[in-house]
Amino acid sequence: MNIKAPWLDFYGNIPKTLEYPDVSMFELIEMNAGQWPYMIAYSFEGRKKIYKDFLNDVHQCAKGLASLGIKADDRVTICMPNTPQGVTTFYALNLIGAIPNMVHPLSAEGEIEFFLTTSKSKAILVLDAFYPKVKAVRDACPDLETVIVASIDTELSKVKALGFKLTLGRRIPKIAKNENIVRYTELMERGLEFSGEYRVARKGNDPAVILYSGGTTGKMKGIVLTNMNFNALGLQTGYAGLRSRDDGTIMLTIMPMFHGFGLGVCIHTVLIFGGQCVLVPQFNVKTYAKLLKKAKPNYIAGVPTLFEALLRSKKMKRVKLGHLKGVFSGGDSLSIELKKKVDKFLKDHGAQVQVREGYGTTECVTASCLTPHDLYKEGSIGIPFPDTFYKIVDPETCRELPYGEEGEICINGPSVMKEYLDEPEETANTLRKHEDGHVWLHTGDLGTMDKDGFVYFKQRLKRMIVSSGYSIYPSQIENIIDSHPDVLMSCVIGVPDPYKVQKVKAYIALKPGVRPTDEIKDEIRRHCEKNVAKYAMPYDFEYRDSLPQTLVGKIAYTVLEEEARREIAKDNIG
Numbered sequence: 264m265n266i267k268a269p270w271l272d273f274y275g276n277i278p279k280t281l282e283y284p285d286v287s288m289f290e291l292i293e294m295n296a297g298q299w300p301y302m303i304a305y306s307f308e309g310r311k312k313i314y315k316d317f318l319n320d321v322h323q324c325a326k327g328l329a330s331l332g333i334k335a336d337d338r339v340t341i342c343m344p345n346t347p348q349g350v351t352t353f354y355a356l357n358l359i360g361a362i363p364n365m366v367h368p369l370s371a372e373g374e375i376e377f378f379l380t381t382s383k384s385k386a387i388l389v390l391d392a393f394y395p396k397v398k399a400v401r402d403a404c405p406d407l408e409t410v411i412v413a414s415i416d417t418e419l420s421k422v423k424a425l426g427f428k429l430t431l432g433r434r435i436p437k438i439a440k441n442e443n444i445v446r447y448t449e450l451m452e453r454g455l456e457f458s459g460e461y462r463v464a465r466k467g468n469d470p471a472v473i474l475y476s477g478g479t480t481g482k483m484k485g486i487v488l489t490n491m492n493f494n495a496l497g498l499q500t501g502y503a504g505l506r507s508r509d510d511g512t513i514m515l516t517i518m519p520m521f522h523g524f525g526l527g528v529c530i531h532t533v534l535i536f537g538g539q540c541v542l543v544p545q546f547n548v549k550t551y552a553k554l555l556k557k558a559k560p561n562y563i564a565g566v567p568t569l570f571e572a573l574l575r576s577k578k579m580k581r582v583k584l585g586h587l588k589g590v591f592s593g594g595d596s597l598s599i600e601l602k603k604k605v606d607k608f609l610k611d612h613g614a615q616v617q618v619r620e621g622y623g624t625t626e627c628v629t630a631s632c633l634t635p636h637d638l639y640k641e642g643s644i645g646i647p648f649p650d651t652f653y654k655i656v657d658p659e660t661c662r663e664l665p666y667g668e669e670g671e672i673c674i675n676g677p678s679v680m681k682e683y684l685d686e687p688e689e690t691a692n693t694l695r696k697h698e699d700g701h702v703w704l705h706t707g708d709l710g711t712m713d714k715d716g717f718v719y720f721k722q723r724l725k726r727m728i729v730s731s732g733y734s735i736y737p738s739q740i741e742n743i744i745d746s747h748p749d750v751l752m753s754c755v756i757g758v759p760d761p762y763k764v765q766k767v768k769a770y771i772a773l774k775p776g777v778r779p780t781d782e783i784k785d786e787i788r789r790h791c792e793k794n795v796a797k798y799a800m801p802y803d804f805e806y807r808d809s810l811p812q813t814l815v816g817k818i819a820y821t822v823l824e825e826e827a828r829r830e831i832a833k834d835n836i837g
Contacts, residue, residue: 335360360463485684
C-alpha cells in the first residue's frame with residue numbers, strides 16, 4: 264500500500280479529511296521509499312545518504328539494538344543533536360517496537376537523571392562530548408543497563424574528520440578503554456552479525472515516542488505520543504504546508520530532533536514524502552548563512568528567535584533566497600511586527616514566499632494549525648489541519664464560546680497525545696470528554712476564532728498578568744515594543760506588587776549598534792505610552808544586551824520572573 268505524496272498534485276486546496284494507514288512511523292517511510300530509492304534521504308556535513316541505504320542502516324541498527332537485549336516496549340533515551348546516528352537509531356527503535364525518549368543533549372546532569380529515571384530507560388544513546396554527564400548520573404539510574412556513545416567524526420569525510428579531531432574534537436574528554444559503554448560503530452557491527460528476529464509489528468495507536476513539556480501547569484512531564492500521532496502530523500503537514508514536490512526537495516533541518524517541531528515536521532514529514540533533510544547539529548548564524556547558500560533549501564523552519572538572528576546577521580546580506588517555497592515559524596508566538604520584518608527580509612532577498620506561522624503544543628506533537636500559503640489575516644495563527652478541530656471554551660465550564668469571544672483553545676484530532684507518562688491525574692485534567700462526546704486537549708492557551716475558521720492566539724493562561732483587576736497579555740505589549748525600529752526583541756512579565764497584585768515590567772534588547780541612551784529610552788517609553796493602556800503600561804524598562812532563551816530558542820520569561828522575585832525579596836530584606 265503506497266500513500267501518494269500529496270505535494271505531487273496539491274496546489275492550494277486542502278482537503279478536510281485524509282487517509283491514515285494503521286502502521287508504525289518507520290513502516291510508513293518504508294512503504295513509500297520504493298518510489299524514490301535513489302533519492303537523498305539526508306545529508307550531513309556534505310555527506311549524503313540515499314533512501315535505499317538509509318533503510319538498510321535502520322535495519323542494521325535495529326539488529327544491533329536487539330543484540331543488546333533491547334526489545335518491544337523498552338524505553339531508550341536519545342540524547343543527541345541532529346546527526347545521522349540519532350535519526351537512524353530513532354527509526355531503528357521504532358522498527359523493533361521500543362520507545363525513544365527524546366532529550367536535549369545540553370541538559371544538565373540533574374535533568375538527564377530525571378529523564379532517565381522518569382522514563383525508566385534501559386539504554387541511552389549519547390554523543391561523546393556529553394558522555395561525562397551521563398557517566399556522573401549512571402549509578403543513580405537503576406533501570407539503565409547500556410550506554411551507547413556516538414562520535415561526530417565517524418559521520419564525516421576523512422578530511423573533515425581529521426579537521427574535527429584537530430579542532431573541536433580536542434575539547435572532548437577521552438573515554439577510557441575500560442569504560443562500560445558500547446560505541447555506535449560497534450553497535451552497527453553487531454547488527455551485521457545478528458541473525459535473530461528483531462522486527463516487531465506496531466499499529467497506529469501503539470506508543471512510539473516520549474517528548475517533554477511543561478504543559479499547562481509548568482511541571483515537566485513526559486508526553487507519550489503514538490505512531491498515528493506522528494504519521495497524521497506528517498501527512499497533514501504535507502497537505503497544509505508543502506505546495507509541490509520537485510525532485511530533490513530539501514528541508515534545512517535545524518530545529519532539534521528532541522523537539523516535536525524538529526522531529527515531526529523537519530524530519531518525519533520530509534522522509535514520508537521523499538524529501539532531503541539537511542541535518543544541522545547546532546545553530547550558528549555564520550554556518551546557517553553558508554548552508555542557505557550551498558544547500559539552497561526549499562523549506563526552512565524555526566522559532567522566532569532564529570529569524571531574529573538571521574535579520575541581524577551581516578552574513579545574510581548577499582544570500583539569495585529565490586529557491587524557497589516555504590518558511591515556517593513555530594514553537595513560540597510570532598509577533599505581527601517581526602512577521603513584517605521577516606517578510607520584507609525574504610522579499611529583499613528574492614524569495615517569493617512569506618513566513619507562515621503555525622501553532623500547536625507538544626501534546627499534539629507540534630503544529631496543528633497553520634496560516635495558508637495564499638491567505639493571511641493579521642494576528643491569526645491560521646486554520647486547523649485536516650481532520651483537526653479547534654474550539655474556544657470557557658476555561659471554567661468548558662462551554663463552547665461564540666465566534667470572536669475569548670477563551671481556552673481546545674483541540675481534537677489524530678495528532679493528540681495518548682497520555683502523560685505515569686501522570687493519570689495530569690492526563691485527566693488535560694484530555695477531557697466534553698458534552699459533545701469527544702475528548703478534547705485543553706491547551707492552557709487563550710484565543711479566539713472568527714467565522715471563517717481562522718484562529719487567533721492571545722496568550723498562555725499562566726502568562727496572563729492581572730493588575731488591579733485588569734487582565735494584561737504580555738504578548739500584546741511585546742508586539743508594541745517590538746514595533747519600535749530600534750528594538751530587536753522584548754519580554755514582558757508580571758512582578759508581584761502588594762497593591763496591584765502584579766505590575767508590568769519590560770526587558771528589552773536593542774538592535775546591534777544601538778545603545779540604550781536616555782534619548783532612545785525616552786523614545787521607546789513615549790512609543791509605549793502612545794499605544795499601551797495606562798493600566799498595562801510597564802512601570803520599568805530594563806535594557807540588556809540579550810535576553811535568556813530556553814533550550815529550543817524561546818525567550819525564557821520564567822528566568823526573568825525568578826530574577827525579579829529575587830530582587831524584590833532582596834529589597835524587602837534590606
